[in-house]
Amino acid sequence: MNPLTDEKISLPTSNSDQENIDLFLAKHENKKVVVVQGLGFVGAVMSIVCANALTEEYAVIGVDLANEQNYWKIKSINEGHFPIIAQDPKIQEFYNNSRAKENFLATYDPMAYSYADVIIVDINLDVAKDSNKMNDLNGYKVDLNAFKKAMTSIGQHCQEDVLLLVETTVPPGTCQKVVKPIIEEELTKRNLSIEKIKMGHSYERVMPGPQYIDSIQNFYRVYSGIDEKSADATEVFLRTIISTENYPLTRLGNTNATEMAKVLENSYRAMNIAFIVEWTRFAEEAGVNIYEVVKAIRMRPTHKNIMLPGIGVGGYCLTKDPLLASWAKQNLFSGDELQQSEIGVKINDKMPVYAFEFLKKNVVGLNKKKVLLLGVSYRQDVGDTRYTPVEIFYNCLEREGSQIYLHDPHVPFWEEKNIKVPQDLLTQLDTEPDVIVISTGHSLYKKNEVLINKIMEMKPILIYDTIGVFSPQEIETFKQKHQVKILGRGDL
Amino acid sequence: MNPLTDEKISLPTSNSDQENIDLFLAKHENKKVVVVQGLGFVGAVMSIVCANALTEEYAVIGVDLANEQNYWKIKSINEGHFPIIAQDPKIQEFYNNSRAKENFLATYDPMAYSYADVIIVDINLDVAKDSNKMNDLNGYKVDLNAFKKAMTSIGQHCQEDVLLLVETTVPPGTCQKVVKPIIEEELTKRNLSIEKIKMGHSYERVMPGPQYIDSIQNFYRVYSGIDEKSADATEVFLRTIISTENYPLTRLGNTNATEMAKVLENSYRAMNIAFIVEWTRFAEEAGVNIYEVVKAIRMRPTHKNIMLPGIGVGGYCLTKDPLLASWAKQNLFSGDELQQSEIGVKINDKMPVYAFEFLKKNVVGLNKKKVLLLGVSYRQDVGDTRYTPVEIFYNCLEREGSQIYLHDPHVPFWEEKNIKVPQDLLTQLDTEPDVIVISTGHSLYKKNEVLINKIMEMKPILIYDTIGVFSPQEIETFKQKHQVKILGRGDL
Numbered sequence: 007m008n009p010l011t012d013e014k015i016s017l018p019t020s021n022s023d024q025e026n027i028d029l030f031l032a033k034h035e036n037k038k039v040v041v042v043q044g045l046g047f048v049g050a051v052m053s054i055v056c057a058n059a060l061t062e063e064y065a066v067i068g069v070d071l072a073n074e075q076n077y078w079k080i081k082s083i084n085e086g087h088f089p090i091i092a093q094d095p096k097i098q099e100f101y102n103n104s105r106a107k108e109n110f111l112a113t114y115d116p117m118a119y120s121y122a123d124v125i126i127v128d129i130n131l132d133v134a135k136d137s138n139k140m141n142d143l144n145g146y147k148v149d150l151n152a153f154k155k156a157m158t159s160i161g162q163h164c165q166e167d168v169l170l171l172v173e174t175t176v177p178p179g180t181c182q183k184v185v186k187p188i189i190e191e192e193l194t195k196r197n198l199s200i201e202k203i204k205m206g207h208s209y210e211r212v213m214p215g216p217q218y219i220d221s222i223q224n225f226y227r228v229y230s231g232i233d234e235k236s237a238d239a240t241e242v243f244l245r246t247i248i249s250t251e252n253y254p255l256t257r258l259g260n261t262n263a264t265e266m267a268k269v270l271e272n273s274y275r276a277m278n279i280a281f282i283v284e285w286t287r288f289a290e291e292a293g294v295n296i297y298e299v300v301k302a303i304r305m306r307p308t309h310k311n312i313m314l315p316g317i318g319v320g321g322y323c324l325t326k327d328p329l330l331a332s333w334a335k336q337n338l339f340s341g342d343e344l345q346q347s348e349i350g351v352k353i354n355d356k357m358p359v360y361a362f363e364f365l366k367k368n369v370v371g372l373n374k375k376k377v378l379l380l381g382v383s384y385r386q387d388v389g390d391t392r393y394t395p396v397e398i399f400y401n402c403l404e405r406e407g408s409q410i411y412l413h414d415p416h417v418p419f420w421e422e423k424n425i426k427v428p429q430d431l432l433t434q435l436d437t438e439p440d441v442i443v444i445s446t447g448h449s450l451y452k453k454n455e456v457l458i459n460k461i462m463e464m465k466p467i468l469i470y471d472t473i474g475v476f477s478p479q480e481i482e483t484f485k486q487k488h489q490v491k492i493l494g495r496g497d498l
Numbered sequence: 499m500n501p502l503t504d505e506k507i508s509l510p511t512s513n514s515d516q517e518n519i520d521l522f523l524a525k526h527e528n529k530k531v532v533v534v535q536g537l538g539f540v541g542a543v544m545s546i547v548c549a550n551a552l553t554e555e556y557a558v559i560g561v562d563l564a565n566e567q568n569y570w571k572i573k574s575i576n577e578g579h580f581p582i583i584a585q586d587p588k589i590q591e592f593y594n595n596s597r598a599k600e601n602f603l604a605t606y607d608p609m610a611y612s613y614a615d616v617i618i619v620d621i622n623l624d625v626a627k628d629s630n631k632m633n634d635l636n637g638y639k640v641d642l643n644a645f646k647k648a649m650t651s652i653g654q655h656c657q658e659d660v661l662l663l664v665e666t667t668v669p670p671g672t673c674q675k676v677v678k679p680i681i682e683e684e685l686t687k688r689n690l691s692i693e694k695i696k697m698g699h700s701y702e703r704v705m706p707g708p709q710y711i712d713s714i715q716n717f718y719r720v721y722s723g724i725d726e727k728s729a730d731a732t733e734v735f736l737r738t739i740i741s742t743e744n745y746p747l748t749r750l751g752n753t754n755a756t757e758m759a760k761v762l763e764n765s766y767r768a769m770n771i772a773f774i775v776e777w778t779r780f781a782e783e784a785g786v787n788i789y790e791v792v793k794a795i796r797m798r799p800t801h802k803n804i805m806l807p808g809i810g811v812g813g814y815c816l817t818k819d820p821l822l823a824s825w826a827k828q829n830l831f832s833g834d835e836l837q838q839s840e841i842g843v844k845i846n847d848k849m850p851v852y853a854f855e856f857l858k859k860n861v862v863g864l865n866k867k868k869v870l871l872l873g874v875s876y877r878q879d880v881g882d883t884r885y886t887p888v889e890i891f892y893n894c895l896e897r898e899g900s901q902i903y904l905h906d907p908h909v910p911f912w913e914e915k916n917i918k919v920p921q922d923l924l925t926q927l928d929t930e931p932d933v934i935v936i937s938t939g940h941s942l943y944k945k946n947e948v949l950i951n952k953i954m955e956m957k958p959i960l961i962y963d964t965i966g967v968f969s970p971q972e973i974e975t976f977k978q979k980h981q982v983k984i985l986g987r988g989d990l
Contacts, residue, residue, distance in 0.1 A: 256794040263786040292754040302748040311803040
């Protein structure tokens with residue numbers, strides 16, 4: 007099923023898509039072929055960035071699996087509908103360009119790899135953990151099997167001198183200790199040389215949202231290669247798709263270094279959030295307004311980056327990257343764990359549970375209340391619900407027995423919960439909720455007069471603003487109306 | 499003994515210093531009296547800042563104990579020698595002014611409190627832990643007894659309407675739950691009112707070093723009071739000594755909040771250091787240059803504050819403040835520990851041991867080598883050796899059996915080790931060391947041609963630059979000479 011259109015889609019019956027590939031390549035005889043493996047939040051957008059490369063005309067083929075979860079994306083791309091809804095207007099523009107130039111094909115046939123000059127790996131590498139089950143998070147599991155299988159598929163088809171560029175966030179050590187041996191083994195099986203292959207690593211810093219395209223095309227990149235020629239080839243390729251004049255590239259000494267840089271920067275953020283979460287609990291215990299304290303501390307230039315607590319940490323990166331790193335340290339190298347980074351994830355994973363408990367403490371009979379959640383995605387102005395903290399918060403409310411209503415302008419369908427999310431804010435406000443939770447800081451909820459007026463007209467209501475979308479003035483207005491009680495950032 | 503002059507000093511035989519106090523006060527009849535409790539790194543300098551207040555003429559009395567550790571400071575101040583050696587020329591200037599105006603007296607007599615309009619608490623509140631013994635750091639102990647005794651002494655003498663301003667870094671909750679009850683109890687014993695007293699908290703952000711005075715007079719301040727009139731009185735006082743036009747004051751809601759802000763900002767720094775320490779270990783295991791990685795990550799504005807590893811974390815604040823906070827959370831309130839902050843301190847406390855192990859791995863027969871440590875203070879350009887990581891590093895070398903030589907331009911006498919530290923760099927370089935460790939990043943060691951030339955003339959030598967005082971050019975010069983091997987930042 008295509009979740010965007012509800013259209014039923016039957017999966018292809020044959021493994022081969024050779025005809026379409028041939029037709030496509032015939033149109034682009036003298037162009038270099040870039041194949042992107044994975045058509046998710048990174049791969050799909052990376053594909054259109056390559057199809058709109060700055061200094062080169064590429065023929066781009068996106069490859070994903072012909073299964074229930076992914077085939078609709080392939081079909082959608084080839085039929086004129088980009089599979090990702092995003093605030094960034096450049097997404098549609100870039101996709102339209104690629105349609106006009108006919109230089110972007112999507113397929114499920116791994117034969118595509120055999121035509122590639124460059125293969126970009128943008129598949130997922132997940133960590134299995136218990137956070138959604140609200141357990142004690144004592145364990146997590148890094149399973150490389152799907153990733154290894156994808157590498158094998160490339161090794162079975164690729165040319166011996168291809169540039170294989172891994173963008174996936176991987177445990178440090180993966181390119182050297184996992185990718186390289188697999189590719190070399192497969193090339194050897196096919197009696198090909200293992201001397202000519204180029205393997206690079208350059209992690210993406212993609213931000214789904216209003217700067218989606220720019221987070222690839224106009225942003226700093228760090229890269230490396232398993233050897234000098236690989237690093238050189240990676241650099242030459244990146245220069246064709248990134249504005250390197252404004253955002254200079256940084257080459258690091260080896261693939262371990264770039265792999266580490268990626269998970270290090272995300273662990274840094276995750277840890278800084280976890281830090282403030284712990285202190286927020288302390289502040290609650292001591293009757294201290296943590297927002298006021300953080301504001302005072304931020305006046306010091308050295309402390310400007312100190313974060314503020316929210317409903318939780320979500321998304322695909324911060325929730326798992328510290329674990330990927332700690333796992334690698336223990337399993338690909340011979341170290342012990344990254345204690346602080348692991349604890350950071352554990353603290354963060356519990357945030358939505360704390361937020362729920364805080365709400366419960368403030369609402370008598372929450373189990374009989376109507377609760378409207380404004381926002382289900384993990385981050386403002388994006389439609390990405392992967393590991394959204396709102397899911398855990400939702401599960402808590404559900405377990406409590408509350409009647410839950412949802413709204414999110416960017417999420418028509420909540421994949422993980424298999425729920426349709428209403429798109430009309432007014433209709434949802436008309437459900438006469440007892441509690442409104444601002445669970446994602448979408449722009450739509452900020453300075454929204456309709457929303458504010460509607461709230462002012464309501465019967466006695468409690469608002470739990472976990473993000474701080476309401477201004478001090480708006481909060482003052484709410485407070486003047488005795489029927490509106492505000493929690494969270496409203497204390498500021 | 500006065501450690502600065504080696505002069506033997508006999509302690510006073512009487513408990514009373516009334517005569518000197520009377521003489522002093524007679525000269526300043528119409529002035530407000532500010533009494534500073536504690537003449538250490540904060541109190542001594544706070545005293546001369548008050549004696550040089552911006553908009554008021556105060557008579558300032560500094561009080562400390564008449565014991566072996568502190569009496570020399572009292573004597574020294576009254577005899578024309580400021581007891582702290584600092585890079586900041588304003589220190590001497592402010593002290594000279596106070597001598598000229600005769601408005602700064604030091605004493606050991608607690609009767610001084612009875613004349614005070616304002617009492618500023620600048621004594622220490624220490625955490626006992628095992629870090630110097632290189633143990634497992636499973637426990638630490640917060641002992642409030644000395645602090646409580648000091649508060650009792652104030653309560654026994656102070657006027658009922660005094661402004662008591664606590665600047666000491668205390669476990670959050672201390673002003674409300676410890677100071678207030680003690681003062682009220684003592685006032686009640688003396689049949690005085692407990693209604694008129696004003697108690698404020700405003701933590702200092704003093705940085706011993708070239709900006710010593712400015713770190714008080716020209717820096718942001720956060721303050722609070724146990725009630726509105728206390729906060730108001732604190733504000734009025736702070737405005738007389740701080741350039742509040744350029745550095746606006748921030749008032750927080752209660753004393754718990756300001757107490758928390760102080761330990762929070764130091765915990766934030768400590769945790770950020772601990773974070774990079776763990777990753778540095780990982781980088782070593784994976785053959786990655788962590789400096790190169792951090793440099794690449796810092797290009798992101800959100801990640802600019804990411805730190806670099808050094809030899810360790812020292813000084814009076816970062817080594818204990820996270821523990822004060824975690825202790826308070828558990829003991830003054832009913833919470834559980836601040837896991838991440840506690841682990842941060844534990845990781846940091848082990849840094850010098852790792853630095854030693856790293857050196858040992860790189861030097862065959864370290865036990866028979868001459869090792870010259872350049873710098874023993876905990877921070878560049880200061881003479882403060884409290885909790886310096888160099889002490890643990892020194893202890894490791896000593897245990898190993900190495901022959902240790904020292905140099906520090908700011909530390910003539912290393913109190914904690916009871917060692918005289920040679921002040922002449924050339925003489926120390928002439929000891930023909932096998933290893934030179936840059937253990938503190940003093941300016942003297944940077945771009946120092948004499949030092950560089952001397953190193954170039956030496957027999958085969960290893961330099962372990964834990965801080966990064968040598969530039970890439972200098973390192974290149976060293977490397978061209980095969981007898982000089984460089985470790986640490988030199989890898990950059």
